[in-house]
Amino acid sequence: MLTLYDYLDSGNGYKVRLLLAQLGTPYRLVELDIMQGATRTPEFLAKNPNGRVPTLELEDGTFLAESNAIIWYLAEGSTFVPADRLGRARALHWMFFEQYSHEPYVATPRFILRHLGADHPRRAELPARQAQGRAALGVMEGHLAGHDFLAGGYSIADIALYAYTHRADEAGIDLAPFPAVRTWLARVAAQPGHVPMLT
Amino acid sequence: MLTLYDYLDSGNGYKVRLLLAQLGTPYRLVELDIMQGATRTPEFLAKNPNGRVPTLELEDGTFLAESNAIIWYLAEGSTFVPADRLGRARALHWMFFEQYSHEPYVATPRFILRHLGADHPRRAELPARQAQGRAALGVMEGHLAGHDFLAGGYSIADIALYAYTHRADEAGIDLAPFPAVRTWLARVAAQPGHVPMLT
Numbered sequence: 001m002l003t004l005y006d007y008l009d010s011g012n013g014y015k016v017r018l019l020l021a022q023l024g025t026p027y028r029l030v031e032l033d034i035m036q037g038a039t040r041t042p043e044f045l046a047k048n049p050n051g052r053v054p055t056l057e058l059e060d061g062t063f064l065a066e067s068n069a070i071i072w073y074l075a076e077g078s079t080f081v082p083a084d085r086l087g088r089a090r091a092l093h094w095m096f097f098e099q100y101s102h103e104p105y106v107a108t109p110r111f112i113l114r115h116l117g118a119d120h121p122r123r124a125e126l127p128a129r130q131a132q133g134r135a136a137l138g139v140m141e142g143h144l145a146g147h148d149f150l151a152g153g154y155s156i157a158d159i160a161l162y163a164y165t166h167r168a169d170e171a172g173i174d175l176a177p178f179p180a181v182r183t184w185l186a187r188v189a190a191q192p193g194h195v196p197m198l199t
Numbered sequence: 200m201l202t203l204y205d206y207l208d209s210g211n212g213y214k215v216r217l218l219l220a221q222l223g224t225p226y227r228l229v230e231l232d233i234m235q236g237a238t239r240t241p242e243f244l245a246k247n248p249n250g251r252v253p254t255l256e257l258e259d260g261t262f263l264a265e266s267n268a269i270i271w272y273l274a275e276g277s278t279f280v281p282a283d284r285l286g287r288a289r290a291l292h293w294m295f296f297e298q299y300s301h302e303p304y305v306a307t308p309r310f311i312l313r314h315l316g317a318d319h320p321r322r323a324e325l326p327a328r329q330a331q332g333r334a335a336l337g338v339m340e341g342h343l344a345g346h347d348f349l350a351g352g353y354s355i356a357d358i359a360l361y362a363y364t365h366r367a368d369e370a371g372i373d374l375a376p377f378p379a380v381r382t383w384l385a386r387v388a389a390q391p392g393h394v395p396m397l398t
Contacts, residue, residue, distance in 0.1 A: 062285065064289075099298050
């Protein structure tokens with residue numbers, strides 16, 4: 001059985017949990033408290049030297065890290081990865097966009113607001129990060145105004161971007177100016193086998 | 200013929216140019232001066248709404264963006280993408296690592312040092328970014344101490360991480376503490392068809 005090392009408030013981890021639920025793949029969950037340094041122990045760094053969740057352990061003891069690489073691995077050969085070459089490139093486009101242009105500006109402000117104290121110096125980062133988060137949402141809005149999903153049919157690209165976008169309010173980012181994004185969020189949440197982030 | 204919209208000092212663009220050279224694929228290069236706002240014009244934003252180079256135009260007028268998605272697209276079916284499922288996941292692992300844990304901490308300090316003035320306020324970001332860059336190089340060092348390449352044989356994962364790692368000195372990051380990384384850089388540069396970043 002697969003073992004997922006995860007932290008339940010992590011949107012990156014939720015990508016993997018959502019896909020596994022929709023694939024109907026059973027797995028064992030090992031919860032790690034990242035706020036208590038559980039991903040920085042020598043034991044965990046032996047599993048993932050970059051010290052991050054989610055990390056997936058395969059049945060043969062192989063470890064995989066990076067949420068978007070994990071969901072690609074799990075979804076290969078299923079309908080969650082586009083069947084054509086251009087579709088796969090478009091899915092990866094949005095997944096790299098997510099890690100470079102979206103996650104640091106939506107997930108990170110959410111982390112600062114939820115997990116660091118009101119007088120923490122990192123609060124100073126919020127306005128600039130939120131502005132870049134709104135820019136990323138604007139790019140998504142432009143695409144989703146003319147498309148039901150990000151890369152053809154519902155795919156791991158939608159899973160990757162749904163994870164933190166649907167919690168943008170917790171990052172201090174209002175989704176009201178992004179109606180196509182909001183419609184898409186509802187469309188993703190209506191997919192068969194959908195599960196919420198925190199159960 | 201493919202058309203590559205690029206800026207020659209961009210390591211992200213160099214990934215695409217290096218792979219195209221090694222594939223022996225001809226292409227037309229359109230140079231854009233990102234320092235003069237050439238990627239923020241309405242004309243270019245119609246090609247890539249995220250306003251970044253590299254952007255690849257296919258023969259049918261389709262546009263692809265995100266350097267690592269572009270090189271995946273170009274390399275699919277060649278030896279530059281691992282032939283096995285786990286190998287592909289490992290290649291993507293390193294490519295997502297590159298965009299999230301390496302590029303902002305190696306490429307961005309290089310950009311600040313090369314393109315922004317000595318009194319620019321973004322200089323204040325350098326120490327923290329360089330520290331994270333050294334941490335990313337440490338993760339690579341740990342892997343490369345026991346492996347010739349990042350994901351099996353020479354692949355697009357090596358191309359993705361070579362691009363900015365081999366210019367780490369321009370980011371103010373000394374590679375002396377990373378001997379396995381330096382040996383790997385020489386190994387990558389010795390691959391057939393290798394071309395330097397700026398010709």
